[in-house]
Amino acid sequence: DVKVTQSSRYLVKRTGEKVFLECVQDMDHENMFWYRQDPGLGLRLIYFSYDVKMKEKGDIPEGYSVSREKKERFSLILESASTNQTSMYLCASSFSGRLTYNEQFFGPGTRLTVL
């Protein structure tokens, strides 16, 4: 059974703190993604990675960075958390597809509140 896990379901941090969100997948997927979900805006892509040590900016990368040192793990970093980063964060993974399309598998999400 495929699995994407995220380190925390709920997280409360203070403005200015450095925040790490961890995601691990056990499906040997090449691609990993970080989204945030906000009411009325749906899922917006923050960063993604095609391979270890590779990263690409999504639609809203400002205020975020990522790290992928191992194939199964993709971390999202908020260097200095701000209140407008309060959101649900979703991690996903998929097989690589140059010639085919592959569905993404999602983790359960991390509800981050920045006070």
Added chain:
Amino acid sequence: DQQVKQNSPSLSVQEGRISILNCDYTNSMFDYFLWYKKYPAEGPTFLISISSIKDKNEDGRFTVFLNKSAKHLSLHIVPSQPGDSAVYFCAASGGGRNNNDMRFGAGTRLTVKP
């Protein structure tokens, strides 16, 4: 600028009737479309997809229709069941360096009343 739009934030239908969820897209490079279903406190799960070479794809009670000229797709659920109550996201892919880049709509919350 949202490239994938779901203009109905919510939809309520009676059990046994048809649910129709709509989605529009603006990027003509998209050529693969997916629907995801999300329950509260869970991540989205894949439901059904369609390639741009088709105009219809069926999987049990779920059918997705694609109208490329109108840049519009819809998800039909027949018959609707209370367990179908969830948020449905439309997603589109294609045209990028990696075929797995996806853009999602804002979601439609479906409520199926018993």
